[in-house]
Amino acid sequence: MIGRLGEGGMGTVYLAQAPDGLLVAIxxxxxDLADDEEFRRRFRSEVDRARQVPPFCTAEVLDADPDHEMPYFVVEYVDGPSLATVVRDKGPLSQSNLHGLAIGVATALTAIHGAGVIHRDLKPNNVLLAAGSPKVIDFGIAHSVQGTSGHTRTDQIVGTISYMAPERFGSAGAGSAPVTPAADIFSWGAVIAYAGTGRTPFGSDAAPVVAARILTSPPDLTGLSGMLRGLVEQALAKDPADRPTARELLEQLLGPGPARSPDLAAALARQPDLLVAAEEAQATGRTAAVVLGANETTRIAPPPGPQKADVAISASPVPATSAPAISAPATSALLTSAPPNRGRRWGRAALVVVAVAALVTSLTIVGIASGAIDLPSSSAGRSPAPSTVAQTASPTADPLGPVVIADPLSVEKLWHPKDDKPNNASCTFAGALIVTRSTGGSYRCLGPQDVIADFTATVDVKLRDEGSCAAVWFRFDGSGYALRICADAYSLVAHGATGAAAIKELGRFPLTTPIAYGKATTVGIAAAGTNLTFTRDGQPVGGLTDNMFNKGRVVLGIFQESKPETPPPYSVLFSNIEIRKPAG
Incomplete structure (x- = not known):
């Protein structure tokens, strides 16, 4: 232990040094919270989710013990001031720095939403301006996309008023729609507006007044211009359906290399790590369907939203945040709204009614700057409307174990197309998932974000062009295993263990009969603890024991040598993927 960094609503943060010399925050x-079993359950689930978030522009969770006498968790120490501190002390960011910030926060949301998490409290205090790239922190009040009711009472909203989406003000009442990642996109817009102008886009008056403006008034974006202003306006749309996803934001922010603005090019030139993180996040997407009502479904397109623990980690002390309670008169009609969904638009009259309710109904706000807002329930004892998440595949009672992912890959479903001209690669569909690349190196297609430890998987692979090698990454989370499938051999490599492009071959398994170009073969992978085995058309090819990676995503793509002997083009096809977890 080196010293105390600060204190927040959930506990105390200390600076410490790990045995290998790495600085960490504990x-x-x-x-009083450690003695609360309900809190321990929530803390345990939050830690589990935080560990699933790829460390793209986020502070990585390194260790935790939710069951210790004094529960704790350890995260990467981020040496840098908060965005709030920088803007307060030095004023709005320059255009170049603002572009870098917008990309960094969108990258973090892409990673977090892709892991099935919603941040719910994205604000300038939770964005640290570290060397290399911005870092989003504080996932302590995050809730899983798959369980929005979780451990928060039905009469409680968690967040910070000035950065909260309009639908959040109706999310605490019984029967309200669940909060979706679109709420984090609204917060992204408010944060970028603050960073670019030095003020919040809906003013800094009393909380009910700010809430009313968020619900009824356009944001004040004076001082923002160009592409960023347009994206911020989209992100601050009143209707969640009108906002882009985090991945869409990221793709628009990065744009094609040749067409990048001077400000963007300057930001990326100064922060090469930021570009690497953004491209990694782009390559790891998923789409989930969240059922909002009886027949109302909205798609959460690949990556938007963060999560981590309730801790701000920076070089300077982190002050405890608190604010006096603000009360107004009495009723429970407070800030209710229709569920957000594609195709539905909020009527202006409804918004005005809600805003008036915000100003004249009973509202006790606890911890305006950071914390929970307790709202009176509209019906005592009533349970919230359940939310349902459409699964990627229905579990089956099978001795091989339940199917967790199944996709014929004939059209876009769980995997997604992408035309990536800057990287000379693409993922398309024409009866199969076709991955192409005209240069050496690897390329991964956007697919499910399910984090899996032990599993069995089969997928049909066709090497279309001579010299092409397909690959299946598994237990992959920015780094992991990759099984390369070439005509003459399988080979297992550790990809990214010591750097984004680092490759170490762990084993090579020659094929008795080479794979014929243009003809499909079924590749099988089984991971059980440290035992990894591989098959071809159901017959053993080889295997080994290794403990470098223990869980992560399954990803499909192409994997050429950095300097291939065979000239391009290279293309491989995938179809009929099925992934099962162990029986029992």
Whole structure:
């Protein structure tokens, strides 16, 4: 232990040094909360989710013990001031720095939403301006996309008023729609507006007044211009359906290399790590369907939204945040709204009614700057309307174990197309998933974000062009295993263990009969603890024991040598993927 960094609503943060010399931040939970079993359950689930978020522009969770006498978790120490501190002390960011910030926060949301998490409290205090790239922190009040009711009471909203989406003000009442990642996109817009102008886009008056403006008034974006202003306006749309996803934001922010603005090019030139993180996040997408009502479904397109623990980690002390309670008169009609969904638009009259309710109904706000807002329930004892998440595949009672992912890959479903001209690669569909690349190196297609430890998987692979090698990454989370499938051999490599492009071959398995170009073969992978085995058309090819990676995503793509002997083009096809977890 080196010293105390600060204190928040959930506990105390300490600076410490790991045995290998790495500086880390340790958050120790308050004693009164540690004795609360409900809190321990919530803390345990939050830590589990935080570990699933790829460390793209986020502070990585390194260790945790939710069951310790004094529960704690350890995260990467981020040496840098908060965005709030920088803007307060030095004013709005320059255009170049603002572009870099917008990309970094969108990258973090892409990673977090892709892991099935919603941040719910994205604000300038939770964005640290570290060397290399911005970092989004504080996932302590995050809730899984798959369980929005979780451990938060039905009469409680968690967040920070000035950065909260309009639908959040109706999410605490019984029967309201669940919060979706679109709420984080609204917060992204408010954060970028603050960074570019030095003020919040809906003013800094009393909380009910700010809430009313968020619901009824356009944002004040004076001082923003160009592409960023347009994206911020989209992100601050009143209707969640009108906002882009985090991945869409990221793709628009990055744009094609030749067409990048001077400000963007300057930001990326100064922060090469930021570009690497953004491209990694782009390559790891998923689409989930969240059922909002009886027949109302909205798609959460690949990556938007963060999660981590309730801790701000920076070089300077982190002050405890608190604010006096603000009360107004009395009723429970407070800030209710229709569920957000594609195709539905909020009527202006409805918004005005809701805004008036915000100003004249009973509202006790606890911790305006950071914390929970307790709202009176509209019906005592009523349970919230359940939310349902459409699964990628229905589990089956099968001795081989339940199917968790199944996709014929004939059209876009769980995997997604992408035309990536800057990287000379593409993922398309024409009866199969076709991955092409005209240069050496690897390329991964956007697919499910399910984090899996032990599993069995089969997928039909066709090497279309001579010299092409397909690959299946598994237990992959920015780094992991990759099984390369070439005509003459399988080979297993560790990809990204010591750097984004680092490759170490762990084993090579020659094929008795080479794979014929243009003819499909069924590739099988089984991972059980440290035992990894591989098959071809159901017959063993080889295997090994290794403990470098223990869980992560399954990803499909192409994997050429950095300097291939065979000239391009290179293309491989995938179809009929099925992934099962172990029986029992």
């Amino acid at each position: 958050k120790v939970v308050r004693t």
